Amino acid sequence: MADLVTRTPVVSARGLSKVYGTRTGTPVVALADVSFDVAEGEFVSILGPSGCGKSTLLRIVAGLTGETGGTVDINAAGAGPGTDVGLMFQQAVLLPWRTVEQNVALPGIVAGRRFRDVRPRARALIEMVGLDGFAEKYPGELSGGMQQRAALARSLLQDPRLLLLDEPFGALDAMTRDQMNLEVERVRQQTGKTILLVTHSIAEAVFLSDRIIVMTGRPGTIREIVDVTLPRPRELEVTGSADFGAYTNQIRQLLDRPE
Amino acid sequence: MAVSEKVLSARKLPGGAEPAERRLTARLWFPVSLVLIIVGWEVAVRVTQVNSVLVPTPLSVVQSLWRGLAQTGPASFYPHFWRTLQEVLLGFGGGVVIGLLLGGLVAISPTAQAIIRPYIVMIEAVPKIAIAPLMVVWLGFGIESKVALAVLVTFFPIFVNTVSGMRSVPAERLELMRSLRAGRALTIRLVIVPSALPFIFAGLEIAAVYAVIAAIVSEFVSGQMGLGVLILQANFRLDIATVFAILILLGLMGIGMTKLIELARKRIVFWDGN
Numbered sequence A: 001m002a003d004l005v006t007r008t009p010v011v012s013a014r015g016l017s018k019v020y021g022t023r024t025g026t027p028v029v030a031l032a033d034v035s036f037d038v039a040e041g042e043f044v045s046i047l048g049p050s051g052c053g054k055s056t057l058l059r060i061v062a063g064l065t066g067e068t069g070g071t072v073d074i075n076a077a078g079a080g081p082g083t084d085v086g087l088m089f090q091q092a093v094l095l096p097w098r099t100v101e102q103n104v105a106l107p108g109i110v111a112g113r114r115f116r117d118v119r120p121r122a123r124a125l126i127e128m129v130g131l132d133g134f135a136e137k138y139p140g141e142l143s144g145g146m147q148q149r150a151a152l153a154r155s156l157l158q159d160p161r162l163l164l165l166d167e168p169f170g171a172l173d174a175m176t177r178d179q180m181n182l183e184v185e186r187v188r189q190q191t192g193k194t195i196l197l198v199t200h201s202i203a204e205a206v207f208l209s210d211r212i213i214v215m216t217g218r219p220g221t222i223r224e225i226v227d228v229t230l231p232r233p234r235e236l237e238v239t240g241s242a243d244f245g246a247y248t249n250q251i252r253q254l255l256d257r258p259e
Numbered sequence B: 001m002a003v004s005e006k007v008l009s010a011r012k013l014p015g016g017a018e019p020a021e022r023r024l025t026a027r028l029w030f031p032v033s034l035v036l037i038i039v040g041w042e043v044a045v046r047v048t049q050v051n052s053v054l055v056p057t058p059l060s061v062v063q064s065l066w067r068g069l070a071q072t073g074p075a076s077f078y079p080h081f082w083r084t085l086q087e088v089l090l091g092f093g094g095g096v097v098i099g100l101l102l103g104g105l106v107a108i109s110p111t112a113q114a115i116i117r118p119y120i121v122m123i124e125a126v127p128k129i130a131i132a133p134l135m136v137v138w139l140g141f142g143i144e145s146k147v148a149l150a151v152l153v154t155f156f157p158i159f160v161n162t163v164s165g166m167r168s169v170p171a172e173r174l175e176l177m178r179s180l181r182a183g184r185a186l187t188i189r190l191v192i193v194p195s196a197l198p199f200i201f202a203g204l205e206i207a208a209v210y211a212v213i214a215a216i217v218s219e220f221v222s223g224q225m226g227l228g229v230l231i232l233q234a235n236f237r238l239d240i241a242t243v244f245a246i247l248i249l250l251g252l253m254g255i256g257m258t259k260l261i262e263l264a265r266k267r268i269v270f271w272d273g274n
Helices: A002-006 A054-062 A100-104 A106-110 A115-128 A144-156 A174-191 A202-208 A236-240 A242-256 B002-011 B019-048 B058-070 B078-108 B110-125 B128-139 B143-167 B171-179 B184-222 B227-236 B240-268
Strands: A009-020 A028-039 A043-047 A069-074 A085-088 A162-166 A194-199 A211-216 A221-227
Touching: A009 A054, A009 A194, A028 A054, A028 A069, A028 A194, A028 A221, A043 A054, A043 A202, A054 A069, A054 A162, A054 A194, A085 A144, A085 B171, A100 A106, A100 A115, A100 A144, A106 A115, A106 A144, A106 B184, A115 A144, A144 A162, A144 A174, A174 A194, A174 A202, A194 A202, A202 A236, A202 A242, A211 A242, A221 A242, A236 A242, B019 B058, B058 B240, B078 B110, B078 B143, B078 B184, B078 B227, B078 B240, B128 B143, B128 B184, B143 B184, B171 B184, B184 B227, B184 B240, B227 B240
Parallel strands: A043 A194, A043 A211, A085 A162, A162 A194
Antiparallel strands: A009 A028, A009 A069, A211 A221
16 A cells, blocks of 8 residues: 555645634643545545544545644645535435435536536436436435435535545444445445545444544544555455454554553 | 335234224314214204304304305405405515515524614514504505505514524535535525425414404404404494304415415425425
């Protein structure tokens, strides 16, 4: 993986910190001195317990929250949401009055394109995430997993260079979650996207990632960055392998180890 | 489709009647009890010797209703019904338009909020019905004073619901638009207004009822025409059966408006559960 790091990073974070003011007056340090790179085509996960600032970190990269200190560069063009970044949240956040294809087309509509121009691409993505036949259904008619598939398709619509996934499958049941992980792995293979994932599932992080940023809180700091060299493409069978078990054990120990 | 079939079959609970049967029984309760009440009423008035002028039998109410609807001329219900309906619809329409405009303005502009809100709260504290005599002084005995009161009364539920609907958009929807770098105008059009529609429809249903109340009260105060005037006249004549007949007409007017709004809601806000 060493050769990946030498290329121009898609995300470059240096000394990021985030301090929240609280009602009682004592500021809470959510992030302290976080630095990392994500290379082109790389899959990086940010893993840690709840409250370790990992979602804050992703929101800073997405430009949804300001940083208190440090810098983050995306394509060396500065952080900020836009067509270069596709975002997926914990909830699918589909607009219930728009059909699946209208929801998937939303980033194009916002960018000023007409629905009929975006529609073919929306349709193709809907098929790619396995929702064929559901393009004209409304979100209310879809299960939680199907809604997240639609959200995944929506995040890909503008063909972003970088995909940011904020615990996107945390609300799904274990089996649906496995399916969605396979889906993401498949999308990664097909599109070669650079992906940054926030998760608290060790298995999910190991299954999907090239590198895992293991965080501890509070304040949120990087404990260690673990390279995952499991061969690709990965199928669910890999989760039963000895190597997979070794990675999950290593990471669990990192998380359990006291400061 | 497999998904919806699963949902349907899951609804069949073991050990109970089929849902269709149960729904039919539930639907029968109302007409059956209504007939029983009406028959009981008729019998009670005849048997107990109460003054049947003061407490009319259902039969005489129906006769009054029929007389009022069948005849032409000044005693006919139609011109009065039409007049009241006009007041209600004009007042409702005006209140809805003003309520939506001001509500939308207050919801999206902090400046408008700072200027308009205190006045709204002040006016809201006054019972609008109490302004009815003032409306007559300002606008006369004609239809204008009735419409004005109906506008004033219907405006509030629309205004309040528009503001709170546009304010209570789920945060993650706004975040989604922000992540797509959507501008303010686009966010309002694509997310905020549709998200507020369920609230606005709830406001419309309240406003329709208020509009009828406002029209009748203004007619009581200064009316020359309308169902409110008819009620007063019949009351003076101690023609209580006619009073009841007009109450039925007013009820039908209210139900008609509520049903129309509900119909529109089901078409427009189809995604909203209830």
